Amino acid sequence: MPEGRGPVLQGQARTAYLFLAPGLALFFLFVLIPVIAAFYLSFCRYDIIHPPTWIGIKNYARIWTDISKQGIFYLSLRNTAQYAIGTIPVGMALALALAMLLNAGLRGISIYRTSYYLPVVTSLVAVSMVWMWLYDPSYGLLNYGLEVLSRGLSLVLGREVVIPPQAWLGDPGQAMPAIIVMSIWRGLGYNMVIYLAGLQSIPDHLYEAAIIDGAGPWQRFRSVTWPLLKPTTAFILVVSVIGASQVFAQVYVMTNGGPNNATTVIVHQIFQNAFSFMKMGYASAMAFVLFALIFVLSLINLRLLRGGEVEYA
Amino acid sequence: MSWRGISLLALLAAAALLSGCAHRDGKIELELWIADFNQDTRGLIDDELVPRFEAAHPGVKVNTQYISWAHLDEKLTISFAGGVAPDVFQVGAEYVGGMAYRGMAEPLDDYIAQWGQADDYFPASWNTCMYRGTVYGLPYLSAPRVLVYRKDLLRQAGCDRPPQSWEELADAAERMTVRRGPVIDLAGMNLPVSWQVYVQFLWENGGQIFTEDGARSLLDSPEAVEALQFYVDLYNKYEVCPTAGMPVAGGAIPVFASKRAAMEINNQFGVYNVKKYAPEMLDDVGIAVPPGRKEKVVSVYTDWLAMSPQSRHKELAWELMTFLMEPENLAAYNATLFFIPPRRSAADTARFMQDNPQLQEFVSLMEEYGRSLPAIPEWFEIRTGLQSAVESAIYQTKTPEQALRDYSRELNELLSERVEAGYAGG
């Protein structure tokens, strides 16, 4: 529909600008301008102390060389992708299942909701520290569980079974999966809450109509729930991808990128380069390479899950 | 959301926004940042040292902030960027090069000449604050790394003195290691996987990280490769180092103090941990210089105080620094944290030093064999890259020679960038 035609639509436009004004003003000032500044810095050498010096695309060229030689930025890209693939599909599926379980009208639902949201509510730093401890090779619950398991198996099988204690965060192969498990645990409540809000807005009468039509639970899910949840799913997917691409706190606290660079993620590289190595220009370039990747991914996501306006039959 | 609720929130928000003004009560404010602290340190500084300083300098207020190392770099750089850097701040052993290079630390040669107390400092500590002959700070606490070992276990293994060479070290460690299947119950030699351990071996082998002028890497030299090979062998060939299931260095109860290791290279925390977790073992703990191959070396890591060039009250900042450096104050500070005071007069008079005879051995070893890291601006990148190289060798994704060759190349590129850029202002 062409814009600005007719008094009603013009009025809409005016209200729109009014409505947008305060939010966007703050947004431009504190979000957009710094982003533009960071973009400018990505073409500079900037050690944060002295004024930036323009060096053109050298930072980006360096990133390109790093990727082609499988250097550390490449490793961080790979690790971040590993993290995203590990946490997003499983996390979202579990969250949806959980939200649907909690939406079934059970008693005591708020206790469950609260306990599933509890991991989200605590600061990520504190949670990371608790998990570091759970994973501790000597005093942690997990290795204790392994020991109990090996003792149990020894009893059952009648011979000595020794499951050696694992290094978890100290083992290059186990560190990232360990962080992934912790992150799924943490993010579950978050996505669950969003899915719950989405589920709540699906009117009952649609389900009732489907039941009258003879649809079983899976059919109902496919024809009513899933399509109407599309905007919610799209939202969660985009936000999850963005969140996964920016994972940092857990890695910083639990492994600081190690062991043997098994867990260094993109933002960890950005952080190190910006504040330890004083290479803010290079860090900004990395941030924008990340941005480009995520932007493309998000466009694909939004397209796949297109389902904005809903028409009620 | 009722109208009342919203207007209440709005009022609250407005009140909050308007109340953020700073007061000016006419005092000169000095900002002090401390990164090594605990409960006792804060009590010492907040309740004793600062009030005494303020009493001696009426009209001056000291605002102390305690910032953990994990966040120090961020906060420091952003504060410098914004022009609100602290007047006096604490930094670590690898910082002097970068800070001098970027103009984040004020050269103190003139102040020190007038002060005249430089000679009281241990050379290995003092050198940590020097870059290209100029002094940029005052050492605040020192941590020399020596060989800490169990005298009883060594005797049981048939050795009457601590190992004096690499061969003896590997041999003694092997004899003292206790295994149970794939699990090591008692590690002969506790070594974390760390670039600092590697540098120790490197120096013991007569190697260097850089050339004299700091312009090129020497990590591809035969000495460097031998050192890494030995380190890797301790892990993978002799298998005397802790495996998974051992307390992680720095977490929970440390390996040595939990009686799961016979020897380790550690700073004075080796003794501290034993005192704390296994005091009955204290008499069996021996201190010795780490077994060298071509040289005997004790690496010393010192944290120090610097002054910001942005400070508007440099004379006062210097007085604050020297006040904190007075022997009793310095000793008191180090006592709270169990570090070695970097000044002889402080180390001699400190009660806790006298109460712990083993600490005095640390001091004498430091005097005789102490060495600190060479000052170079790129230490943060180097320690990250070197750590990766060491890890890749120990986890066997590369051979020691490969790892060092690759890293040496990277390091040379890094160093050449600096020579290019040259920070003569901009």
Add this chain to the structure above:
Amino acid sequence: MRPGLAKQSLLHLLLAVGGLTMILPFLWMLSTSLKPESEIFRFPPVLVPNTWDWANYVEAMKAAAFGRYFINTIIYAVAVTATNLLFCSMAAYAFARLRFRGRNPLFILVLGTMMIPPQVTMVPVFIMLKRWPLVGGNDLLGVGGHGLLNSYTGLVLPMAVGAFGIFLLRQFFMTLPSELEDAARIDGCSEAGIYWRIILPLSKPALATVGIFTFTAAWNQFIWPLLIMSKDSMKTLQVGLQVFQTQYTTTWDLLMAATVVLTVPVLVIFMFGQRYFTRGIALSGMKG
């Protein structure tokens, strides 16, 4: 529609087992907070402490000015939540329901900024706040004082409007049936009236979500308050927790006690906000 008894029991079982897994680390945290330091590192690990050392809580709270930090954090979290709820919903309404030139590109721009890691924008924002003219001792050109640093304003403003809230609310608004709005428009209701009287009440679940998330994020935020505040009296709770962690030791018992205490307010907010997750009442008037 309540499911049958058998089904109910199964669901309860699943949820309970899952719930227990979720809170296990917290039970650990709780148990550690009640142990004296000597009991913390034991193998095999002990879940229920022998003696319940409530003194840890008292000691933890006395270790730093947590009362003051609490006030600061409340002000910060409430202000940020209020501004986000208000401004994000207004902007989201414009993006979702109003037609104007440049709507889609603008929305994509807003979305795009979410994809930039905050680490690279922190420095420009910091400098901007420091050089804010005519505040905190600054002159017209923003030189001389410390601008908006060390102030609530400086703490709140950069976080006052988040792309997340705009995005979530816009998605949600788009699922609302447009019949109600069309009817209201025909009745002569202004856009602002539609926003206030129709859209917002229907959006309680989404608003509750944004409110809870924003409050939680602000409550738990660490880096930003750490960088902006250099006076102890202005610190927030998370920054205050630092006192328990040093380079060589962590006083676990006190740290866990403090963390437990800090978690309670957000939990309370969540339990309070949960009520709004129940169905919007107006939807039931939609039949036929």
